[in-house]
Amino acid sequence: MKRALVIGATGFLGLNVVDALQARGVAVRATWRKKSITVFAQKRRPEWRLAELDDLAAMEDAMRGCDVVFFAAGHYPRYSLDARAAIERGRADVRAVCTAAMRAEVPRVIYTSSIGTLDGSVEGPVNEDDRTPEPPLESVYRATKWAMEEEVDVALARGLDVVTILPGACLGPWDVRLGTTGVLVALLNHALPWWVDGVVNVADVRDVANAHVAAAEMAPRGARYCFGGHATTMRVLFEQMCARWALPFPAEELDASSARERADAEEREAAPRRGRVPMPRELVDLVTWGRRVDSSRAALELGVVARDHWTTLEDARRWLERMGHVPKTLPNTMPTTVPSTMPTTVPKTMRASRAEGASDEVDERGRSSATCARDDRGAVGDRRRVGAG
């Protein structure tokens, strides 16, 4: 891979994909739109192309000469208020990009989907093969992502080479528009009004980006890879963060039904002013869908496994501090980056055994078996104060 186009290079995942590509010496071309926040991507010096997703000619031109197109800008409904519009928009985006890719004769497209397309009714951890047969219409977000994957299937049938990555809830640096990271912002500002419990799969965005790049180089045509990251529960995650960062535990826990109603009401209130809510409906849907995700195929075939989740959380926090979204911490008395016993990219010879060990089982405290040892080692640190500025 010598040259790649990143669609969505100004966004959270896209910025990290650009970093991963440039670290491997790949020349990066990037699309932008009139209202894109380009100030961060600009420092990475991509070859810019102005192209809206539905501008077929501009998109085709941007793709020409690229070995791979990373499509990390699929529709992410900001509010779960209009299912039909969200699904139509999502389908149209995928159709447009796939059509442009076929016309430009792009050898491969890496498409970013979501674990939300997986079937929540199967027993045990879910993986790439557990696609839900019918659209999960109870969730606008999940139904939109499901419909978009259906469009990818159509493109595959027409001959396009597409590999799909299904990440969990991404956290880490460069969440410019505060997607999932919005919950972290609310927690750190003591402003999380309510929460709902369930299983959450926390993926480091840099690991997800590495999985994208590895998939471009190594995956068979049509392959799908889950990257759930660290599987835990919302309760345990909040308990750990509140203990480590000396934060008050968010008081009001809602049951699933009440959480959905509350999220809907808050989104209806926020939508006219284009505001963001601390617990968006799509996150409620993902948490209450609540399945542990088996990422062993990504570990085995792509050599990418999840780094320690404290590294992810601390790095996300530092980035939020830099952006002024949360108070700055006092000088820290403990290492903010917990050394991982497992490298992000596993040497080929170790892949099989590492994959077996990366099952990410959640124990009775909701902790992953692959990370329990590291969590326990950090328990002393958990009791130390990390002051809020």
Added chain:
Amino acid sequence: MRETIAELLEIDVASVRGEQLLREDLGMDSLTSLELLSTLSREMKVDLEMEDAMEIVTVDDTVRFVERHLAC
């Protein structure tokens, strides 16, 4: 510059005045601030830091910011 700000905020350019506070008077949030910084960066062809946005409080500040960078 008033046109750029009006376009980002989707408001009438006539309602943008120099002394106005971007956040309090015009309702510019952190995302729109980044969009403004991105637009300035593209049009002036310079790299800007997040910290640069901190000094821009009013519409006039934006104009002065641009003038200063263009003079460099």
